[in-house]
Amino acid sequence: MDFKQGAAIGIPYFTAYRALMHSARVKAGESVLVHGASGGVGLAACQIARAHGLKVLGTAGTEEGQNIVLKNGAHQAFNHREVNYVDKIKKYVGEKGIDVVIEMLANVNLSKDLSLLSCGGRVIIVGSRGPIEIVPRETMVKESSIIGVSLYSSTKEEFQQYAAALHAGMEIGWLKPVIGSQYPLEKVAQAHENIIYGSGTTGKMILLLQ
Template sequence: MKALLCKQHGLPETLVVEEVADLEPGKGQVVLDVKAAAVNFPDTLIIQNLYQFKPELPFSAGGECSGVVKSVGEGVKHVKPGDRVIAFTGWGAFAEQVLADAAAVIPMPPEMDFVTASAFVMTYATSYHALVDRGELEEGETLLVLGASGGVGLAAIEIGKALGARVIAAASTAEKLAVCKEHGADELLNYESEDMKARLKELTGGKGVDVVYDPVGGPFSEIALRSTGWRGRFLVIGFANGEIPKIPLNLTLLKGSSICGVFWGDYVKREPDNNIKDLFALFEWLQAGKLKPHIAGTYSLEDGPKAIRALMDRKVSGKVVITPGEV
């Protein structure tokens, strides 16, 4: 089989496509023929050896994919060869085959295509866990989404609207904000050209926002936290900006507010039953048309480095997907 390999830590341009041995499942494992694999922010870090998981070289990045079960190991009962499935692997999915733990493989909803399936669960489940479980977002509250045109940002907008919230989308260009509007944002804020603090005060009538969804980090995090209202909730999703902000904790005291960490990957491991309930809710919303995943583009395995680079340079609205197999 072919795989997009990281043979030395570095930037996407150092990745190479090579032939490697076919995979065989062990006990409790599943081998998939990969049809589509979404590119996520951790993929840009893992190839640089900057992520918390550090696989041995050489390896393929890619932690989220869809495909067809090729073979199963001893003890695997819930899927069988030929089944269409979604899998979460940590890494390894940017290849024609991937090995996954059976517990991380779920059947695809019959109406989903492979590209959408590969790009749906991680972003939407992260945002659902963040807004429903950690943020306790309620109908009628105001949600501010930073980095709103990215994959998790657009998911947060749609989930916020499904929950009945008023959503303010913040992004860096008019083009990105237009995508946010298409996905349901009520208000738009360009934090590169507008005074973010003044604009949020205006949009909330001085009350402040109830929940902040922040996958970006950097200099806008503190401004957003200062713009929360009484009992506001600030959700820490990630640091796409590359800068981990240092927040003055007195801000939480003055506003009676909370800073909540969101780590969906560990939530899945620690609370698998709750995660399954989340997925059922999301699949129902998808079927009802409340969620509309935005796929910005698909790339061949050979062009995989370009997909990772586009995400790394923050040129992507929604998700980009690598397609090692025919879809």
């Protein structure tokens, strides 16, 4: 693994690992929808979930993104820019629904997520950029949960646990960071603009020192 790939491990893989293991407490055999799967955290979530025996569904906003998602652990990819993609997911998973959603943009998707969940299902909120209207009763019928995650709430012991698990993933080979756009350090302001206003990510954005 080179330095660029190394730079793409820290935040995405530790966040995805905490979201899946600590927050969602996933079990092998469960299904997970990575809602926004072609970015850094999304691809990490797909790789980790696939390596732990989950059925992995991912969404992306472009065909290129869908292909990267499929190459990195997802059994099936959907395009979240298609009007009827939620119906396609429902048809694919059947009546039982999805056990876990890893949600990168809750202010857009949370209400859809609740409709996709199985009984006892969990939506893990990794990202959100504003308010959204939901129908709380939807959580009652299926006894589902909405759970926020923030990497920096981890204890030192948890960080060590995640590091050990991810190190094993590197040794075995399922952990393979995907590099997206690259910027020289002096263009960091532009990088921030593009990650917020751009769309259709394919991997982890990194900054280069030279």
